[in-house]
Amino acid sequence: MSDLLTTDVLTALIAGGILAGVPLLFASLGEMVAERAGVLNIGLEGYMLIGAYFGFLVAYHGGNTFLGFLGGAAAGAAVSLIMVALCVQMGLDQIVVGIAITLVAEGATALIFDANFAESRPTLGATGRIDIPGLSQLPVVGGADTSDGSIFSQPPIVYIGLIIVALTAWTLRRTHWGLNIRAAGDKPSALDAAGVSVVATRAWATIFCGAMAGLGGAYLSITAAGLFEDFITQGRGFIAIVLAMLARGKALWVLIGSFVFGISLSISDVLQIAGVDISTDLVFMLPFVTVIVVLILFGRRSYLPAALALPYVRGAR
Amino acid sequence: GSDDSSSTTAASSAASIEKIAIAAPEKGNDYGWNQQGVEGATAAAESAGAEIDVADGSGYDDVEPVLRRLAQRGAKMIIAQASGYNTVAPKVAAEFKVPTIVFDSPSATTPGEVADVETSSQQGAYLAGILAAKTTKTGTLGIVISAADTNWFKQAGGFAAGAKSVNPDVKFKMAQIGQAAYADSAGGKRVTSQVIAAGADVVFGMGDGASFGMLQAVETAKAPAGADKVWFIDVIGDKTPIDKKGVLLSSVIWDFTKVYEQAIADIGAGTFGDQGYDLSVSNGISLLRTDHASDEVWAEIDDAQAKIASGEIDVPLTPDQAAVNALIK
Amino acid sequence: MSSETTAPSVTPGAGETAPVPALGRFAETAIRSLVPVLLALVAGGLVLLALGTNPITFYANVWSGGVDFTAWEDTIMRMAPLTLIACGLIFVFKAGIWNLGIDGQFLLAGAVIAGLAPELYGNMPDALMFFILFVVAGVVASVWTIIPAMLRAYYGVNEIITSLMTSFIGINLANILIKGPFQDAASNVPQTKAIPFTNLLPTIPGTRIHVGVIVAALAAVATWYAMSRTSFGLRLAILGANARAATHVGIPVARLIIVSFMVSGLFIGLAAASEIMGIWGYVRADWNPAFGLLVVPLVFLARFNAIAVIPFVAALALLTIGGDFATQEAGISNEFTLLLVGLVLLFMGVTELLGRNRNLGASYLQGIRRKVRVREETS
Amino acid sequence: MNEPIHNTTSRDHGPETIPVVELRGITKAFPGVLANDHIDLALRGGEVHCLLGENGAGKSTLMSILSGMVQPDEGDIRVHGEPTRLASPKRAIEMGIGMVYQHTTLVPTLTVLDNLMMGALGTFRLDEAGSRARLAEVAGMLGVDVDPDAETATLALGQQQQIEIIKALWRGSKVLILDEPTSMLTPRGVEELARALERLKGHGMAVVLITHKLHEATSMGDRVTVLKQGRVVGRLEPDELRGRSHDELQPVIVAMMFGEQEEAEPELVELQEHVVPVRGARELPREALLELVDVHVAPRGGELGVRGVDLSVRPGEILGIAGVDGNGQRELAEAIAGQRHVSSGEIRFQSLHIDRLSVWQRERMGLRYVSDDRMGEGTVAALPVGLNLVLKRIGQAPFWRRGSIRHAEIERNAREKIEEFAIRTPGPGTRIGTLSGGNIQKVVLARELAHEPKLVVYNKPTYGLDIVTTRTVRERIEALAAEGVSALVISTDLDELVALCDRIAVISRGRIAGIVENGAGAAQRVGELMVGGQAEVA
Ligand SMILES: Nc1ncnc2c1ncn2[C@@H]1O[C@H](COP(=O)(O)OP(=O)(O)OP(=O)(O)O)[C@@H](O)[C@H]1O
């Protein structure tokens, strides 16, 4: 067990937690905002996959990871336009379209990747990191001289992510956009009556969701894996939906949830490395089991926007 | 096992086989299990002068129609290249009376219909263990597996035994990505990074798609204290073409060609299914030779290989995590 | 406007109660079902062309792969679990409940009966064994819905979250069971002991088609009847349309939520039993056909009608069975099938919308219904 | 935003001044209904324009067209003489048209201030300080007092109404439309509203007031337009209104509203609210049919709950519950109906404890509940009228046999009720959601009063109904009482209670503040109790 306490292992634990947590953080942050505006993006997995593929593609051909992240975000946003057009605009069922997006994304990325890269299987190098001066030299939380860094030595995109979380929280609470988003999810007719376009509000929230999920996917392929692989998201989109709903509309809780989940995956690795025999089935179940137990013991009405997943039609009876 | 001495003669005498077929779960360009299977089958077909019908990328769930179709399209031998096919394939074999090769299901072997292939891959892993122990600077070896898979456990145990035969004090850091994370390359990278952070400078990695993530982790890793480089040892296939950074120390190659040739020969001889086949160091398991180790090391490995083939070295069989743990602790 | 239309009580023919001629309705349904498929095939064909594959050959191969030789039997057998899952989903979706934990329920039920079957096999008549296994599968899957059901019924916790979470847990639990207590001692791959394939579910004479297909057909009829003719179906519909009204009119809402969840689990369990006892005879660890995601949209497209869902299910089955062959022939990734299914869904939605605007008739989708009504009215 | 309201008082409204808003030939059809049929309407500054008409006459539709919510099929709109297309609510707001909808448009989960700031343009950040100042300004203009930080859901309906008005004025509207603002208000609330409207008129605003209460129209209105079946059937110009008393005007308006119907003139005159005589005492059996003993009901978010209510209702008795809305009336009604648990105390019906019985069981015993939320819970909008009429009989004969529906029975029943209650609907198969409020209410009543009721809880039974429907409903309540069916009538309308009830209980902050025998002076005492009750806790 003494192995557990070495600084290298603890650093790796944090690094692993961040690697696993950041994709979830981006995706569930986007989902949370869209849900507050009343749009349930069941197709999050699809956005992430597309973001992962195009992020990888841009990073690979452009030779620049930052461009890759932008490319992933743009691709995710582009796919979310399907949702905007079909669901927000025309009022088609969000769950049907969301699932269709996931299926199309799974099929399309596998198909194109297979056609282009199955033989060459390119990988990307390590994503460049920035070391926070001073702090990055600290043991465990510093991580300047390790493979995947630690809290104070991460690729800029991770810090940008934290800034986005803060900005999102502030925007939701303090700005007109935020107010509109909250109203669009709780009572779109009121927003409409106040002269604000429900469609536009929901559309922007959905595009934000697409961009964030695409960014999460791009992080997954560019930084977390350094390559693309069919179905690389492995169901993370659905986990992100769960996290977004558990966050009850609060950006901070998205942050906490994502990293708790990331760390719990990372802990299972570290325990195994330390020789503690533990079933990964069990460990993977743990965060969910914990949440369920908490819900059963302290279960109270969970907050979800009243108009979630309902199309808004002006004056409908 | 069966003797492989007759393979060449058998191939020429098996003129009755016009077509053989292979069904594999993933596409045959994965630098791994599926590619090895397809390449082995293609080579065997070629040497028998038979046509080859490849149904790769068949997945696990719809395989019965695939196998039936292969039979209906005239295959005289079907290779069901996945242990996941080992219940459905005999069913199709029985119905169409097509000799069928299955994996990891010894009890399925039925005269004239089904022959099972067992892989003694632990033998190759043993050799990999020797190579790793000779290469490591930190004295710590990493083992990463993508799933709770018997083949992975067998090789993990063989690897540990081989390494310990060189240096009894060598330490192991072993971790599994997930229950079935065969293709989770992000997970592969995460876990491999952690194993390296725990001090391993040679990582023995087993996975399908996940292997690519492991390789990437090794490529981008910062070497642990005491080492100047981190190495990766792969399994089943040969990833040299995609090893841009030169970190691929070796790979435990599974070459099915001889086994499939033998099966064709046995069909010709009317003995197919009388017994199963064993893929071992004597007929297809080997260690990929690279120039990342010295000739002396390779000589030592060749020596060990001969000893395993002759039975002088007995490689332990560790079919589950508990058995592996007993070896690496 | 003529003066007759001024009084609110005239023109009963307008909108709601207008009877649609039977033939017209049939033609519309055909158009609405075919057009999106054609559009998806065209779009998919462009993708194929881009990949250097001849779309005509490809689609011909999908058809022949799904029908030729004995593949049609596989296609029909594939319909059994899909139809049963669809029936299960209708019971919850109609009530406005999102049971998205299908895969967990399906796999857990499958794992349990695959572990149980070898124990029962040989100790009793096969018929009794199958009966017990179907019942057990249904019970296991429906028990697995209880947590989301109770949390939703008594605490109002959103069931999308909880059913997804219990699905992840169920999948892991199934694997633990398969690798642990149910592991076939004689096999060195993680899987349960198989019952001989000669003793799987009986088949319809003259075919390989197992009787699970008949179970599924009966389930579809029963579901359709329950939803459209019975008081139970109406209660579910009311719950789905207006939960507060359900309370007000004296429907025991909490109980109904739990019942509908459990009925849906029951059918999902039956789907697992039919698939495992009809085709596999055992379960491999990590086996996950992930039917859930594919069936959910079909249920919507069929507007929660268990009979109407059958053609959709048939198309999906044909596509999954034939698609494997076609992609192999073309040398492209078999994930193309997913792309095609997704495209069909998208185009169905769009066609539906355009169709409504041209007044083609009733719509498929709940969501667009309201929207479209208003459009018509305002135009 | 935040531009001050203009103080240009234009008292003289001769024909030469351009109306602020002018509607010409507005036509709007819904399936089966012509809601607006070539309507002309002009709104002038400094005037309250009353829009009257029976339920479903098309008032809300017309105003929704004016607020940009609904697009007309034909006709044009001029704002300050300029032809304008009001394509969206945003456009309408920009044109200075503020609307208070019939159904609330406040977001319940947001604070008052958030609700007011919504939609304001110009800045990216929410301007909280500026908004507070603006709130103080508008509230001052209206003469009301509001807490900007209260969560909207926790406010009483009257207060929500004030916020709706503030919201409509927020961006400096020149036109204020109020769609039935008074139906939920107490007489005092109505007085406050009238004063506020006076002030707004003083600021030169054009106000549209939709109401079903004629005395409000005659007292507050400067101009009256009467709609019927989508058409303008009568107008009263300022000079016709000025100087004539309510009693003189009432028959005129009533004749316009209902004149074409076969009802005889004398009957119509009786429609006047004040003409209905106060009920005298009746002989009733002694023993109680319904008894509440120290009943407590736990509140849910923002409610007061019920805190120890004792009540008894005798067979055939009509007991009124008076009080300001939001003082525990709904909680009480739901507890009796079985939609909520009683946290302590006892409810006895026909001498049986029914606390543990389900809604369904109570319904079978003859205990009925007419909800005040006919759209939200009383009906299922997506289902046809026919099914809505049997919602509380699901699975029962004759509508269901062995669990299977019998459409013929349901259809027969529906035709019967449509006839009996004069429900205006294209047919039994019409989705109920498309009917007008009054007609939905009739469906609800028809359902609750069928199958031998013994006691009916009516929560605001005539809320939003036109005079004829109101009268029908009241007559039914009385007729049933005469047959021995008791009634518990919850209403914020004192006149209604005085007209109907044997006794009137006053509810205040979840408690019964007192019970008054109806008779001369009852209204006075109820009013005192309502005020006293409030003072007691406040
Ligand atoms: N179990 C039931 N018993 C009786 N009536 C029902 C039941 N379920 C639904 N209904 C009502 O019967 C009518 C027809 O049912 P259903 O919704 O299945 O038909 P539909 O063709 O889909 O109609 P729509 O186009 O209005 O959706 C509808 O008005 C529906 O609300």
Ligand SMILES: Nc1ncnc2c1ncn2[C@@H]1O[C@H](COP(=O)(O)OP(=O)(O)OP(=O)(O)O)[C@@H](O)[C@H]1O
């Ligand atoms: N969205 C709609 N769909 C269908 N019919 C509608 C719709 N909106 C209104 N109607 C119909 O138009 C007519 C006029 O309705 P409106 O709401 O304008 O009446 P109203 O005069 O406001 O009545 P009330 O006094 O009951 O509020 C009614 O017959 C109503 O059923």
Ligand SMILES: [Mg+2]
């Ligand atoms: Mg329907």
Ligand SMILES: [Mg+2]
């Ligand atoms: Mg109205």
